[in-house]
Amino acid sequence: MKNNRKNTWIFLMISMMFLSSACSQEKATVKKKPNILYIMADDHTTQAFGIYGSRLAKLNPTPVIDKLAKDGVIFDNCFVNNSICVPSRAAIITGQRAQTNGVIDLEGSLRPENQYLPIEMGALGYQTAIIGKWHLHEEPAAFDYYKVLPVQGKYFNPDFRVKGNGQWPDNIEHTVGHSSDVITNSTLDWLKNERDPNKPFFLMHHFKAPHDDFENAPRYDDYLKDEFIPEPESLYDNKNNGSVATRGQNDSLTRIIGSSVSRRNLIRNQAMNIYADSSIYKNYRDADKIAASEYIPFNNTPEEQKITKKVYQDYLKKYLRCVKGVDDNVKRIIDYLDKEGLLENTIIVYTGDQGFMLGEHDYIDKRWMYEESMRMPFIVRYPKGIKSGIRTDAIINNTDFAPTFIEMAGGKVPDYMQGHSFKEILETGKEPENWQQATYYRYWMHLAHKHGNPAHFGIRTKKYKLIFFYGRYWVDTDNPDATWNKNSWGNDFTRKTPVAWELYDLEKDPKEMNNLYNDPAYNNIIDSLKVELITIREQLNETDKNYPHIQKVIDEHWND
Incomplete structure (x- = not known):
């Protein structure tokens, strides 16, 4: 009888040891999952990087992000499905195209049950958070934590809607400072005080900058002050770009199609921001009321080119000052991860929500299918699983992001997502067999x-x-x-x-x-x-x- 009790006791002890070991192994497995930090700036186009080799590269606008890129993978052919904020963000969150997720324009929204990426990441054991610009109108309730700008948000002293701070959309928190700094402060605060150290995290850090109208932090007012910003040749001569659809017969529609750096576009041009109160602009006040048949093609005289040159320099310097603020704040996040021993086990992604026209073809803003608008910067760093120095021309688009993150986190891509995981490209630098050769x-x-x-x-x-x-x-x-x-x-x-x-x-x-x-x-x-x-x-x-x-x-x- 005593031997039986002793054997039972030994059996129980061994069982408990096995259970304890299994739990420890399970906990260790969870800890080994990579954290994922997704950093996205608004309208940060490939021209405004060093690594993408544009005419602006010699200005060295993004030294921190360039270093991040050289330590990982650089995608040269990453494209947006629709170069406008809300549809792009919806594609990233859902892994779906516009007519499937229902977001085709700026008025589209995503209900919490359709916020698939945080739902899937949560199911894989990740703590999820989004901080900064959201712009999808509905509450981002699928995230464990959020602190997001109302719609577009403000550059200075931005308000945020914060989870746990009341009922959406009245859960407002007021802040002081420039948005790039404040958003980064909020991310660092979450990492320090809200992050669960027993879980991997999936954190989306979204800058407002450098969305127009550009407002940089005052400390950058003198940045590039005495530099001449290289101009695109097409700023003054668009040659045979476009068609009757974008130019009209005999260039008759160039006065209303495509917002411009120059005073070409009568309805919206960057010169308005400089000359709005000047006599040089007075004849353009009611331009949007003029019938299309009355437009006379733009006479790009030497005097007009002189005005365009001045406007372009002002426009680009404001934009690049916002980019500089983004780059410096990315460094703050990287430095924190490094200090806390989190850097090597964190997949860091940097991208923009689309491209942006910086005077190419005399266009500003985005929306176009032209390269500068359609192309997205996309870089990934993860020392544990991705070799440094990889550069690929594989075609990816923003519906592919969610499937990739899910697979990198150890999950299976859901059938309802239309995008494709490019995990293999990240790991090998090579396209899988039958990889997509086109994007829509x-x-x-x-x-x-x-x-x-x-x-x-x-x-x-x-x-x-x-x-x-x-x-x-x-x-x-x-x-x-x-x-x-x-x-x-x-x-x-x-x-x-x-x-x-x-x-x-x-x-x-x-x-x-x-x-x-x-x-x-x-x-x-x-x-x-x-x-x-x-x-x-x-x-x-x-x-x-x-x-x-x-x-x-x-x-x-x-x-x-």
């Missing part, structure tokens, strides 16, 4: 926000870009005679603009200065790209079957 783009907001960009879609491969400008606003299929609730867009978006195609040979013409659509030598390439475009639109649920008046235009002009 769609800008819906026809002539919106006084920027004057016509609606368009297209396909981008490594060698070519084919764009279709269909020149129409869309209507509700349940009420074809009424437009949707888009009055907040500004502009007369019901106006139709010319329909046209554009083709660019990106190997020969990387700056897209020569539209080759009417060159017979490219007929076979155009035919092949159109077939691919039809296929990719169907695969991604991005057709116009719900927009019959747009489909009618497509059918009528597909073979133009």
